[in-house]
Amino acid sequence: MKRTKYPIDKIIQILAEAELPNTSIADVCRKYSIARTTFDKWRQKYKGFSSSEAKRLKAVEDENSRLKRLLAEKELEIQVLRDIVKKNF
Numbered sequence: 001m002k003r004t005k006y007p008i009d010k011i012i013q014i015l016a017e018a019e020l021p022n023t024s025i026a027d028v029c030r031k032y033s034i035a036r037t038t039f040d041k042w043r044q045k046y047k048g049f050s051s052s053e054a055k056r057l058k059a060v061e062d063e064n065s066r067l068k069r070l071l072a073e074k075e076l077e078i079q080v081l082r083d084i085v086k087k088n089f
Helices: 008-019 025-032 036-046 051-088
Strands: none
Touching: 008 025, 008 036, 008 051, 025 036
16 A cells, blocks of 8 residues: 555544544545555554644653653763773873
């Protein structure tokens, strides 16, 4: 299947469409060219979310990953400085 990155709004819309009566999950997955496992992951992650809540979750996750990278860089700098100090003494 072709990899497509759907925005959160579209994911919420797809999940809502699958919840409609007379609509099967397989039909929705085929319509949007997504795997059933992808659909299940989305449903597990965004179940019960509104579009704005899902956007906020994504923003918090992005900020969290950015902060983790910054922390890793600082830890690396500290370790390099400790190694330099050990060599000098």
